[in-house]
Amino acid sequence: MTVDQISVFVENKPGRLAEIVAILGDAGVDMRAMSIADTSDFGILRLIVDDPKRAQDLLRTSGCVVSVTQVLAVAIADKPGSLSAVLGVLADADISVEYAYAFITRKKDDAYVIFRVEDNERSFEVLKKHGVKTAGAKELYDL
Amino acid sequence: MNYYQPEMECASQETLRGLQSKRLVKTVKRVYENVGYYRKLMDEKGVEPGDIKSLDDLPKLPFLTKDNLKDAYPYGLLAVPLADTVRIQSTSGTTGKRVVAFYTQDDIDIWDECCARAIVAAGGGKDDVVHVSYGYGLFTGGPGLNGGSHKVGSLTLPMSSGNTDRQIQFMCDLGSTILCCTPSYAAFLAETIIEQGLKGKLKLKAGIFGAEAWSEEMRRDIEERMGIKAYDIYGLTEITGPGVSFECDEQTGMHINEDHFLAEIIDPSTGEVLPEGSKGELVFTCITKEAFPLVRYRTRDICVLSRNRCSCGRTLVKMSRLMGRTDDMLIIRGVNVFPSQIETVLMNCGMTPNYQIIVDRVHHADTFEVRVEMTPEMFSDTVRDVSAREAELVSSMRAMLGISPKVTLVAPRTIARSEGKAVRVIDKRKI
Numbered sequence: 001m002t003v004d005q006i007s008v009f010v011e012n013k014p015g016r017l018a019e020i021v022a023i024l025g026d027a028g029v030d031m032r033a034m035s036i037a038d039t040s041d042f043g044i045l046r047l048i049v050d051d052p053k054r055a056q057d058l059l060r061t062s063g064c065v066v067s068v069t070q071v072l073a074v075a076i077a078d079k080p081g082s083l084s085a086v087l088g089v090l091a092d093a094d095i096s097v098e099y100a101y102a103f104i105t106r107k108k109d110d111a112y113v114i115f116r117v118e119d120n121e122r123s124f125e126v127l128k129k130h131g132v133k134t135a136g137a138k139e140l141y142d143l
Numbered sequence: 144m145n146y147y148q149p150e151m152e153c154a155s156q157e158t159l160r161g162l163q164s165k166r167l168v169k170t171v172k173r174v175y176e177n178v179g180y181y182r183k184l185m186d187e188k189g190v191e192p193g194d195i196k197s198l199d200d201l202p203k204l205p206f207l208t209k210d211n212l213k214d215a216y217p218y219g220l221l222a223v224p225l226a227d228t229v230r231i232q233s234t235s236g237t238t239g240k241r242v243v244a245f246y247t248q249d250d251i252d253i254w255d256e257c258c259a260r261a262i263v264a265a266g267g268g269k270d271d272v273v274h275v276s277y278g279y280g281l282f283t284g285g286p287g288l289n290g291g292s293h294k295v296g297s298l299t300l301p302m303s304s305g306n307t308d309r310q311i312q313f314m315c316d317l318g319s320t321i322l323c324c325t326p327s328y329a330a331f332l333a334e335t336i337i338e339q340g341l342k343g344k345l346k347l348k349a350g351i352f353g354a355e356a357w358s359e360e361m362r363r364d365i366e367e368r369m370g371i372k373a374y375d376i377y378g379l380t381e382i383t384g385p386g387v388s389f390e391c392d393e394q395t396g397m398h399i400n401e402d403h404f405l406a407e408i409i410d411p412s413t414g415e416v417l418p419e420g421s422k423g424e425l426v427f428t429c430i431t432k433e434a435f436p437l438v439r440y441r442t443r444d445i446c447v448l449s450r451n452r453c454s455c456g457r458t459l460v461k462m463s464r465l466m467g468r469t470d471d472m473l474i475i476r477g478v479n480v481f482p483s484q485i486e487t488v489l490m491n492c493g494m495t496p497n498y499q500i501i502v503d504r505v506h507h508a509d510t511f512e513v514r515v516e517m518t519p520e521m522f523s524d525t526v527r528d529v530s531a532r533e534a535e536l537v538s539s540m541r542a543m544l545g546i547s548p549k550v551t552l553v554a555p556r557t558i559a560r561s562e563g564k565a566v567r568v569i570d571k572r573k574i
Contacts, residue, residue: 005524007522007523007524009517009522009529009552009554011517011552011553011554011557013554016554037525037526039526039529039530041551041552042517042529042552044524044525044526044529046524063554063555063556064554064555065517065518065519065522065554065555066519066522067519067522067523067524069524098525098527099525116524116525
């Protein structure tokens with residue numbers, strides 16, 4: 001139902017993001033999607049990767065502060081209006097979205113949107129009821 | 144309850160005061176006769192040895208400051224012929240004023256006994272393995288605890304500071320039971336031991352930590368992480384070194400070895416002696432030292448004295464944990480700030496006490512930044528949560544200090560961990 005997202009604390013310092021990303025790249029961890037939230041003095045790097053367990057271990061061993069969050073991955077048609085429809089379904093059910101980011105892949109026609117919501121289970125049910133496809137962990141990691 | 148010298152540690156107030164008066168009178172007479180520098184100071188104040196008849200006359204004597212020690216450097220305050228001295232110890236001289244203190248063999252024996260009292264109070268005995276990770280050499284930490292451990296008859300490991308891997312290996316292999324070092328090094332060792340997964344191999348039961356200011360929260364943190372009981376110890380080279388005062392099981396302050404060192408609390412701005420229980424600058428008078436008996440030496444350490452009955456049975460006066468120093472107090476935007484206050488806030492908020500205060504002056508106004516290392520407990524995937532915790536830190540600091548710092552979250556282990564005394568303040572102001 002949900003997907004593991006890895007969040008990493010990024011100190012606001014030139015080169016810090018490059019260092020963190022290199023830790024994963026050097027170890028051959030493949031990124032599916034990423035997003036960065038930033039404030040004036042720090043950033044939060046959020047990642048979907050092909051091997052979340054290994055990515056966490058690598059980052060922690062390198063001294064990064066890491067957290068793992070369960071997020072929803074929704075598959076939508078890669079055409080105008082699809083995201084709006086999904087957001088409408090959530091809004092109608094009074095579900096607020098903490099943050100979201102999207103990515104497309106070469107292998108499928110669908111686009112994927114990652115949603116961070118308060119109640120994953122309820123959101124999942126609501127989306128399912130309205131015929132929205134959610135992607136499981138395996139589907140995403142194997143992309 | 145164990146004591147090293149119960150007849151002194153648990154003496155009645157009457158016995159103690161009688162002894163103190165006798166020793167004070169003798170010391171004042173001796174320094175007046177043997178040390179030109181003292182004679183001059185006393186003459187300037189219009190005090191003669193004959194005016195000092197008992198403990199009550201102590202406030203009549205002039206104070207001695209670090210500037211006096213600098214003036215009299217190196218031999219100006221030596222109270223015995225060179226032939227009677229056997230050793231010196233010295234301060235690091237980081238403030239540009241190096242202090243050299245002299246010892247006769249008797250002075251060293253008394254110093255060792257003071258440290259032995261501290262080790263016994265921490266549960267040490269002949270069967271213990273005392274691991275001394277204070278620096279050896281000119282610094283008093285290593286030699287002091289080393290001597291104390293010998294007096295007790297414990298097996299002494301003269302590790303000195305640094306080489307953390309070797310420290311931990313000896314601790315595991317030889318079964319160290321009592322660790323003596325600075326609290327910041329103890330915290331560093333605890334972190335490393337846990338990282339290496341070696342906590343289960345330790346036989347440590349107690350730690351005797353001193354030579355820098357630390358907080359109650361830091362104590363609990365070290366105790367929990369190492370599985371030990373942590374005892375505070377206090378001292379300064381000028382007076383003798385560690386063992387001027389030490390903590391007992393009650394952990395509510397350090398008993399001053401006042402059969403050797405008289406303690407007073409004064410108002411640092413007026414020099415007036417304050418009543419028991421007042422917060423002020425600690426002043427010591429050595430009443431048994433032969434070579435370097437400082438009289439009314441202003442330590443610049445801020446604390447409170449208490450004669451409340453202690454459950455350990457010792458009657459020696461207790462000094463509180465240090466509340467700061469008259470000279471490491473920062474004045475930021477007109478407000479007095481002690482680094483230990485920042486540490487307290489961090490520990491209260493569940494953070495590690497790894498911080499750095501950066502003060503600067505931009506356009507004639509003070510800037511005040513506290514850099515804090517991010518921890519897994521404080522981190523979240525949402526900016527809202529992290530910012531809320533950051534705001535909580537700022538408001539707790541404002542509540543404690545009266546002014547708001549800018550809090551900057553930095554990556555773990557980016558604030559330098561020192562193996563000796565931690566540098567917590569960077570003051571870039573050029574005034």
